[in-house]
Amino acid sequence: MSEIVCSRAGCRATAAWQVVWRNPRIHTPDRRKVWLACDEHVAYLREFLAARDFPVAVEARAGAGSGPAEAAR
Numbered sequence: 001m002s003e004i005v006c007s008r009a010g011c012r013a014t015a016a017w018q019v020v021w022r023n024p025r026i027h028t029p030d031r032r033k034v035w036l037a038c039d040e041h042v043a044y045l046r047e048f049l050a051a052r053d054f055p056v057a058v059e060a061r062a063g064a065g066s067g068p069a070e071a072a073r
Contacts, residue, residue, distance in 0.1 A: 004061070006038040008045060013038035019045045021056040036061065 004015045015036035022031050037045050042058060049056040 004036060006041050007035040008037065008041040011038060011041055013040065016061055017042040018059045018061050019049065019056060020059060021049045021054045023052075023054055 005011065006013045006015050007019075015038055017037040017039070019035040019037050019042065020032050021035070022029075022033055027033070035045055037058075046056055046058055
C-alpha cells in the first residue's frame with residue numbers, strides 16, 4: 001500500500017490529520033470532504049477553509065500518532 005501524504009500542494013509528508021469540511025452552498029449537511037494534512041500544514045489547511053466560512057473540523061487520522069498540531073483544532 002502506498003504512503004498516505006498531505007493534501008497541501010507540493011507536500012509529500014506523511015499525513016497524520018484529517019481536515020473534514022464541506023461547502024454549505026453546494027453540499028448537503030451529510031456530505032463531508034476530507035483533506036489529509038501533515039503536522040506542518042494542518043493549521044494552514046484548516047485556516048484556509050475557515051476563512052471561507054466552511055464548517056471545518058480537524059481529526060487525528062486513524063493509525064497516526066498525534067502531534068503538536070492538536071492545538072490547531
